[in-house]
Amino acid sequence: MDILTKKKKLSHSTNSMLKSKTGSTPEGSNFNDYSSPLFIAWQLNSACNLGCLHCCEEAGHQMPDEMTKEQALDFCRQIAEMNIPYMAISGGEPLLCPHFFDLCQFIRSNNISLKIETNGEFIDEKTACRLAELKMRSVQISLDGAAAQTHERLRLRGDWEKAMAACRTLVSKGVNTEIVFVPTKFNIHEIGEIIDLAYSLGVYGFYTGKIMRIGRAAKNWEILCPSDEEYSKFFEVLQEKTAAYQGKMKVYYYPYDVVEELKYRLECPSASLLVVPNGKVKLIGPLPFICGDLKKQKLSQIWENYKKAWRNTEVIEFAKKVIADPKLLAESNNWRTVCH
Amino acid sequence: MNFANHVKIRNEKFGTVVFDTLTEKIFITDQVGAEILRLIEQSRNLPEIIDVLSSNYDGERQTIEKDIFEFVGQLKSNNIICV
Numbered sequence: 001m002d003i004l005t006k007k008k009k010l011s012h013s014t015n016s017m018l019k020s021k022t023g024s025t026p027e028g029s030n031f032n033d034y035s036s037p038l039f040i041a042w043q044l045n046s047a048c049n050l051g052c053l054h055c056c057e058e059a060g061h062q063m064p065d066e067m068t069k070e071q072a073l074d075f076c077r078q079i080a081e082m083n084i085p086y087m088a089i090s091g092g093e094p095l096l097c098p099h100f101f102d103l104c105q106f107i108r109s110n111n112i113s114l115k116i117e118t119n120g121e122f123i124d125e126k127t128a129c130r131l132a133e134l135k136m137r138s139v140q141i142s143l144d145g146a147a148a149q150t151h152e153r154l155r156l157r158g159d160w161e162k163a164m165a166a167c168r169t170l171v172s173k174g175v176n177t178e179i180v181f182v183p184t185k186f187n188i189h190e191i192g193e194i195i196d197l198a199y200s201l202g203v204y205g206f207y208t209g210k211i212m213r214i215g216r217a218a219k220n221w222e223i224l225c226p227s228d229e230e231y232s233k234f235f236e237v238l239q240e241k242t243a244a245y246q247g248k249m250k251v252y253y254y255p256y257d258v259v260e261e262l263k264y265r266l267e268c269p270s271a272s273l274l275v276v277p278n279g280k281v282k283l284i285g286p287l288p289f290i291c292g293d294l295k296k297q298k299l300s301q302i303w304e305n306y307k308k309a310w311r312n313t314e315v316i317e318f319a320k321k322v323i324a325d326p327k328l329l330a331e332s333n334n335w336r337t338v339c340h
Numbered sequence: 341m342n343f344a345n346h347v348k349i350r351n352e353k354f355g356t357v358v359f360d361t362l363t364e365k366i367f368i369t370d371q372v373g374a375e376i377l378r379l380i381e382q383s384r385n386l387p388e389i390i391d392v393l394s395s396n397y398d399g400e401r402q403t404i405e406k407d408i409f410e411f412v413g414q415l416k417s418n419n420i421i422c423v
Contacts, residue, residue: 028352028354028357028366028368033353033354034352035352035353038357038359038366083350085350085359085361086359086361113346113348135345137346137361137362176362
């Protein structure tokens with residue numbers, strides 16, 4: 001057999017869940033090709049010390065039926081068994097979950113890449129050391145302003161200094177640290193300054209993209225959503241800064257809004273699952289559909305449900321309605337079950 | 341040669357998935373690519389990989405060598421492996 005006759009090239013594939021797009025559609029580009037998800041986004045808990053105006057999850061208080069530590073660990077065991085390579089834990093504020101570190105320990109001991117999304121306010125020296133020991137893929141801190149006033153106007157009860165201190169401490173402990181910035185009418189003008197600030201903090205990467213019209217952001221849409229003109233300037237600055245920091249700091253931005261994302265997902269669902277604090281599994285953030293329940297079903301079954309759910313007429317029709325009328329995005333957290 | 345931190349390899353029916361979770365980029369390769377990846381995972385060096393593939397596949401050794409260099413070059417340029 002001639003090796004040249006084999007398609008042995010390393011071909012770059014597509015997975016836009018991971019924000020990578022190409023025009024090609026080689027085998028493996030379709031989520032149906034996969035034996036299990038490639039990525040799990042896990043909203044671990046709903047409790048949060050802040051009340052951000054743009055929170056997608058409408059986090060605040062703990063949900064009464066959140067998964068117990070045992071259920072959460074069982075979920076992690078299934079992730080390891082299914083050889084799922086990568087997951088992200090967010091909340092609420094995940095560091096408020098009493099078994100957060102037990103879960104992280106389990107995940108990392110099974111060599112699963114792990115990203116943590118946090119407001120950073122509970123990261124002191126000791127916590128940063130524990131995160132460093134776990135060799136996380138990254139810890140992502142939300143920083144919504146280049147100054148305290150801006151950040152705290154959007155992140156109610158938030159403390160900009162604490163978020164900044166968290167970045168510094170994590171970087172000093174060698175944790176791969178990222179900053180995420182959500183543009184709104186309040187802070188979009190600070191994009192250039194905050195990227196410079198991120199670089200001065202020594203973080204690995206800076207992430208941003210259009211605000212998602214779901215959760216509390218949908219309710220506050222009129223006061224939050226930047227104008228087209230503001231977005232145009234925003235992306236101009238982002239382009240400049242991306243070029244300026246090339247090779248020094250990763251500046252990443254996703255140019256599509258949630259409706260554009262949904263249109264794309266209808267054609268190409270991602271090989272990923274979104275798990276909410278009570279163990280229900282959502283199809284995708286902007287839609288209200290639940291395709292499984294980890295308290296009652298195996299993850300492998302839920303993965304099959306997920307594949308079927310994207311072909312479900314109710315899902316497709318509702319998604320089309322949302323695309324036509326984005327106000328329906330406000331229903332994204334009124335969960336309803338489909339296909340199981 | 342070693343895989344970079346946070347690079348994950350998973351076999352699927354259609355081939356092998358190389359997932360750089362740090363850059364969140366996914367690559368797909370076929371059975372031969374998968375074999376090279378497996379040998380890298382076993383800490384084999386380039387001459388050893390060439391030997392193994394030359395004995396397993398028909399074809400000119402020089403051609404096989406060129407293909408392997410090219411493949412490993414792609415792995416390096418995408419930061420999948422570090423030397």
